[in-house]
Amino acid sequence: MWVWFHKFGSPRYFYDFAGRCIPWLGAACALLMAVGLYLGLFVAPPDYQQGESYRIIFIHVPSAWMSMFVYVVMASSGAVVLIWRVKLAEIIASVSAPLGASFTFLALATGSLWGKPMWGTWWVWDARLTSELILLFLYFGFMALEAAIEDKRTAARATAILSLVGVINIPIIHYSVYWWNTLHQGATVTKMDTPSIHLSMLVPLLLMAVAFQLYYATVLLIGTRTELLSRERRTRWVAEVIRNS
Amino acid sequence: MSAQEFFHMGGYALYVWPAYALSLVVLTGQLWAALRRRRKLIRDIEVQNRSPETHT
Amino acid sequence: MEPSTLTALWALMRRDLTLAYRHRSELLNPLLFFVIVVSLFPLGISPEAKTLQTVAPGVVWVAALLANLLSLDLMFRTDFEDGTLERFLLSPHPLPLLVLAKTAAHWIVVALPMIVFAPVLGQLMFLRPDAYWALLATLILGTPVLSLIGGIGMGLTVGLRRGGVLLSLLILPLYVPVLIFGATAVDAAGAGLDVSGHLSFLGALLLLAITLAPLATSAALRVSLS
Numbered sequence: 001m002w003v004w005f006h007k008f009g010s011p012r013y014f015y016d017f018a019g020r021c022i023p024w025l026g027a028a029c030a031l032l033m034a035v036g037l038y039l040g041l042f043v044a045p046p047d048y049q050q051g052e053s054y055r056i057i058f059i060h061v062p063s064a065w066m067s068m069f070v071y072v073v074m075a076s077s078g079a080v081v082l083i084w085r086v087k088l089a090e091i092i093a094s095v096s097a098p099l100g101a102s103f104t105f106l107a108l109a110t111g112s113l114w115g116k117p118m119w120g121t122w123w124v125w126d127a128r129l130t131s132e133l134i135l136l137f138l139y140f141g142f143m144a145l146e147a148a149i150e151d152k153r154t155a156a157r158a159t160a161i162l163s164l165v166g167v168i169n170i171p172i173i174h175y176s177v178y179w180w181n182t183l184h185q186g187a188t189v190t191k192m193d194t195p196s197i198h199l200s201m202l203v204p205l206l207l208m209a210v211a212f213q214l215y216y217a218t219v220l221l222i223g224t225r226t227e228l229l230s231r232e233r234r235t236r237w238v239a240e241v242i243r244n245s
Numbered sequence: 246m247s248a249q250e251f252f253h254m255g256g257y258a259l260y261v262w263p264a265y266a267l268s269l270v271v272l273t274g275q276l277w278a279a280l281r282r283r284r285k286l287i288r289d290i291e292v293q294n295r296s297p298e299t300h301t
Numbered sequence: 302m303e304p305s306t307l308t309a310l311w312a313l314m315r316r317d318l319t320l321a322y323r324h325r326s327e328l329l330n331p332l333l334f335f336v337i338v339v340s341l342f343p344l345g346i347s348p349e350a351k352t353l354q355t356v357a358p359g360v361v362w363v364a365a366l367l368a369n370l371l372s373l374d375l376m377f378r379t380d381f382e383d384g385t386l387e388r389f390l391l392s393p394h395p396l397p398l399l400v401l402a403k404t405a406a407h408w409i410v411v412a413l414p415m416i417v418f419a420p421v422l423g424q425l426m427f428l429r430p431d432a433y434w435a436l437l438a439t440l441i442l443g444t445p446v447l448s449l450i451g452g453i454g455m456g457l458t459v460g461l462r463r464g465g466v467l468l469s470l471l472i473l474p475l476y477v478p479v480l481i482f483g484a485t486a487v488d489a490a491g492a493g494l495d496v497s498g499h500l501s502f503l504g505a506l507l508l509l510a511i512t513l514a515p516l517a518t519s520a521a522l523r524v525s526l527s
Contacts, residue, residue, distance in 0.1 A: 052255035176478035
């Protein structure tokens with residue numbers, strides 16, 4: 001098992017392995033998205049209360065899930081960076097940050113677009129949206145700290161600490177914001193949490209969630225390979241790769 | 246559902262379609278940016294390898 | 302003979318407090334900032350007692366939070382600049398404990414005056430009479446958490462040239478739980494409701510921060526000074 005783990009730490013091995021994975025991941029992503037969107041937009045019936053506007057959840061919910069998932073990946077990579085100083089983990093954390101921020105932004109934007117016909121305003125300090133907004137700040141903080149430190153390895157360790165502190169705080173922030181929101185419930189009742197979701201809506205939702213995961217994996221691997229080439233540009237294996245490409 | 250009904254989205258077209266369009270833009274944008282960065286890096290390394298070895 | 306860790310911590314605290322006292326003209330700055338920020342709200346919103354009373358808990362808390370944030374520089378900046386910080390890293394005593402001692406000194410210098418002065422600001426904002434004790438209780442429990450979390454941010458940015466604004470971006474999201482529970486506790490107390498739950502939560506945050514934050518700050522300092 002440790003041999004396997006050690007193999008993945010090797011830039012060259014990972015580069016080749018990832019290169020073989022990407023087409024499959026990309027194809028699976030495209031397929032699932034096509035099926036998911038078809039089922040979500042054409043087959044699933046309109047919602048009893050929200051009509052057709054609920055169809056935004058097929059983007060909103062997967063984005064929100066991914067925004068959290070990617071941060072956990074970053075924090076886990078951060079732990080690996082701090083404990084074992086694995087360069088690959090440094091790269092994964094760094095490449096993931098803008099992706100995670102994009103998911104968070106999409107969750108906020110689609111949430112806002114979903115909410116406008118419901119609440120009448122473009123923004124509401126609802127628990128989920130407020131939590132996502134704070135998460136966006138955490139992502140920006142990560143990227144800003146990374147940009148402020150010149151040496152890549154130092155930056156990786158600093159942002160690793162930040163992401164670990166963040167990941168511990170996220171449940172606390174989440175809980176605090178939800179609790180805060182319930183205190184002022186009268187003003188806005190969020191219709192975002194459907195108590196029981198119909199199967200015809202659940203299936204496309206789950207398909208889209210998996211599709212988003214595959215998308216993240218695909219773009220992450222592409223970015224990681226690029227960064228690997230950059231960091232190892234003076235080695236022979238990179239020269240060989242360049243010659244063959 | 247007719248094509249017209251589909252695009253109309255029960256009156257919510259103004260919200261649903263921009264949501265999907267924005268997602269499309271962001272997701273394809275990130276993908277395209279990643280591919281572009283890769284291509285640029287490969288070009289840069291090629292140039293660097295071709296030119297005579299400069300002091301690191 | 303090597304001094305015991307406890308002696309070292311006490312000496313460190315005394316040193317920081319002495320240094321702060323030597324620059325006592327600057328000591329007032331966080332407090333003045335606190336007062337000025339609170340004063341801005343009536344000017345920006347309305348002088349009406351009813352309006353101000355509604356926002357008083359939040360305003361006082363946000364002002365305290367910002368005053369604490371802006372004074373974080375005091376924690377490590379001068380030590381970093383004159384090389385003392387590097388010597389801390391080489392010390393035989395555990396760095397997290399040294400950090401804890403410095404944070405405690407920082408809290409005494411910055412937060413304690415604010416806590417003492419807070420009731421006066423409560424008056425300015427027409428804070429409800431039942432809320433005063435809650436204001437003090439939440440500040441006493443919450444401001445150490447702010448200093449401890451702030452220490453992490455300071456550890457990460459102390460070596461950076463324009464770390465000030467970055468520090469705010471990093472730290473403010475982490476301050477949110479303290480703000481939420483602190484401000485709503487004061488608000489609830491003003492309405493005569495029970496706030497033992499809020500205070501328990503703040504107490505829990507404090508314990509969590511005391512145990513974990515110095516570890517993170519030490520790690521951050523080691524990275525910054527590497």
